[in-house]
Amino acid sequence: MSDLHEPQFALHVEDLTVTYGAEPALWDIDIDVPPGVMAAIVGPNGSGKSTLIKAALGLVPPVAGHIRLFGQPITRMRKRIGYVPQRSTVDWDFPTDVLDVVTMGLYGQLGWLRRPGAREREKAMEALRAVGMQDYARRQISQLSGGQQQRVFIARALVQDADLYFLDEPMAGVDRPTEDIIIALLKSLRDRGKTLIVVHHDLSTVEQYFDWLVMLNTRIVAQGPLRATYTPENLRQTYGHSAALIRG
Amino acid sequence: MGAVLSSQIVQTVLLGAALLGLISGALGAFALLRGQSLLGDTVSHAALPGIVLGFLIAGGRDLGAILTGAALSGGLAALAVIAITRQTRLKPDAALGVVLGVSFAIGIVLLSHAQGQSGAASAGLSAFLFGQAAATLRSDLWIMGGLALAALSILALVWKEAKLVSFDPDFAQAIGLPVGGVQALLTVMVALAIVAGLQMVGVILMVALLIAPAAAARQWARSLGAMVFLSMGFAVASGVIGALISAGARGLATGPVVVLVATGFVALSMLAAPGRGLVWQELARRRRARNLRSDQVLGTIHALARAHDDPDYPAEQGMLRLEHRAATDAALSDLTARGLLRETTHAPETTPHWQLTPKGRARAEALEKGAKDA
Structure with missing residues (x-):
């Protein structure tokens, strides 16, 4: 149970260590992300960004430490x-259409033995409209472009109507219009009080998109409000000296 | 009397083949989508030692004992594959290959031993290698029917969970589904589907009756439900047709015939299925190429018209041929048929000339705009 006198973080990670085989993927990390921010997790390849999200979701077991979401x-x-x-x-050649994939976001709320019906399909359509994919509802997912696939995944998360969203590289390999749509959508979610934690790989857009930053390289290098955290010194420590130049 | 008896045997065989098709078709769809074809092959080959041991322990051809043995040794092989993949650096395909080979070798050794020991009584055992539909007994149908009913009911009950776990296990786990449990359930049911088919199709080829109908169905289906139903249809048809053919020809093992029929469905589907079939894709490619050539010819005429400052400028066919070579004539007749061009004369010349219709001009301008935007 959470202590009412403690500030309640959307994500609270304490002494977390995760290993794959002998190699540590995350080493003794502590993270606090307050509610209502749009936070980027940045770090070089293999720095444990995806592992952090998976550990937070309970998809990979920690060797040590624990994680709390809203306490x-x-x-x-x-x-x-x-x-x-x-x-x-996922296998995008799976025999199904866009609307069906988005409806999968409601399976958790539906529970066992209940089939999605008209109400669920309407919610899914609403989410598709939010990502500009309403005309593709009956399209086979094998016929989608990369950007469209990503928007379908975002729509599936939207129907979950969550308070805290984890997104793993949502801007990887998508076209510019899709990136703009996704960012506008994520910002509007944040403005409605949701918390977003996003694994992000493109340092050139970090300042533009996010207001909170977690810098990771197996260990935590720095974390906090974007402006105070996104410094050349922290970048150098996260990526090694070569990447300090990336900042424009 | 003889006719009644033989028709009853045929009925039994056909009903058994149909029930087997329902099971293997439905579960084969999931096995295919979850990338478990090779695991299926390993489980099926690894069933042989269990079949022989079941026979030896029961002291005769008791299908319950034989199938129990098959399920146990097949399941053991599946566990061995998982253990080897987790504990060593071997890749899954190598683990599958090793386990398949070892289990099947043990099975063959046991089979030779059993045949040496009990002679004629075990003669029927080798039928499990390639399958013998005619050996199906009336009482076996109850086992098959029970398995089919159980498999299809379970699939219906956990349908949306099975779908999500097959498509996106990470997301399924994130929303709280017991992914490991659903995966284990599906894998166990695939193993049971294999065991159910061992008598009719045999350990060596059973995986084909699991995977081929599903592969054929994938070509046509636009949803998981359609894929499962089509897969069941192809599997039932393969089983029934194969059993009929092999029953009609003395000494012809059922398994190979069933598999050949199923493979026929696969070949047909690979070629002809709309959207995914090779023939369809080739036709679509040619249609795209033809449209592209027509658009290019249209663009040339449009450019000539603009260069001459005359929207109705008649372009001479010989000129167009210089530019577009052999494709010209086909493109001209295609464009005329679509109402984008009309043929005209340009006195005093007698050769054919072509000018844009208003519709053709609109199309050419739209193409030009599209090319600029891209």
Whole structure:
């Protein structure tokens, strides 16, 4: 149970260590992300960004440490958490259409034995309109472009109607218009009080998109409000000296 | 009397083949989508030692004992594959290959031993290698029917969970589905589907009856439900047709015939299915190429008209041929048929000339604009 006198963080990570085989993917990290921010997780390849999200969602078991979402363990918070996995983790040749995939976001709320019906389809259509994909509802997912696939995944997370969203590289390999649509949507979610935690790979847009930053390289390098955290010194420590130049 | 008896045997065989088709068709769709074809092949080959041991322990051809043995040794093989993949650096395909080979070798050794020991009584055992539909007994149908009913009911009950776990296991786990449990359930049911088909199709080829109908169905289906139903249809048809053919020809094992029929469905689907079939794709490619050539000819006439400051400028066919070579004539007749061009004369010349219709001009301008935007 959460202590009412403590500030309640949307994401609270304490002494977390995760390993794949012998290699540590995350080493003794502590993170606090307050509610209502749009936070970027940045770091070089293999720095544990996706692992952090997966650990927060309970998809990979920690070796040590624990994670709280709004003061609760993930197992009690699943209905308040939304997730956008990396696009490449699924088989886009699966025989189904766009509307069906978006409806999958409601399976958790539906529970066992209940089939999605007209109400669920209407919610899914609403989410498709929000990402500008309403005309593609009956399109086979095998016929989508990368940007369209990503928007379908975002729509599926939207129907979850969560308070905290985890997004794993939602801007990877998408076209410019799609990126603009996604960012506008995420910002409007944040403005409605939702918390967004986004694995992000493009340093050139960090300042433009986010207001909170977690800099990761197996260990935590720095975290906090964007302006105070996004410094050349922190960048150098996260990426090594070569990347300090990236900042324009 | 003889006719009644034989028709009853045929009925039994056909009903058994149809029930098997329902099971293997439905679960084959999930096996295919979850990338478990090779696991299926390993489980099926690894069933052989269990079949022989079941026979030896029961002391005769008792289908219950034989199938229990098959399920146990097949399941053991599946566990061995998982353990080897987790504990060593071997890749899954190598683990599958090793386990398949070892289990099948043990099975063959046991089979030779059993045949040496009990002679004629075990003669029927080798039928499990390639399948023998005619050996199906009336009482076997109850087992098959029970398996089919159980498999289809379970699939209906966990349909949306099975779909999500097959498509996106990470997301399924994130929303709280017991992904490991659903995956285990699906894998166990695939193994049971294989065991159910061992008598009719045999350990060596059973995986084909699991995967081929699903592969054929994938070509046509636009939803998981359609894929499962089509897969069941192809599997039932393969089983029934194959059993009929093999029953009609003395000494012809059922498995190979069933598999050949199923493969026929796959070949047909690969070629002809709309959207995904090779023939369809080739036709679509040619249609695109033809449209592109027509657009290019239209663009040339439009450019000539603009260069001459005359929207109705008649372009000479010989000129167009210089530019577009052999494709010219086909493109001209295509464009005329679509109402984008009309043929005209340009006195005193006698050769054919072509000018844009208003519709053709609009199309050419739209193409030009599209090219600029891209």
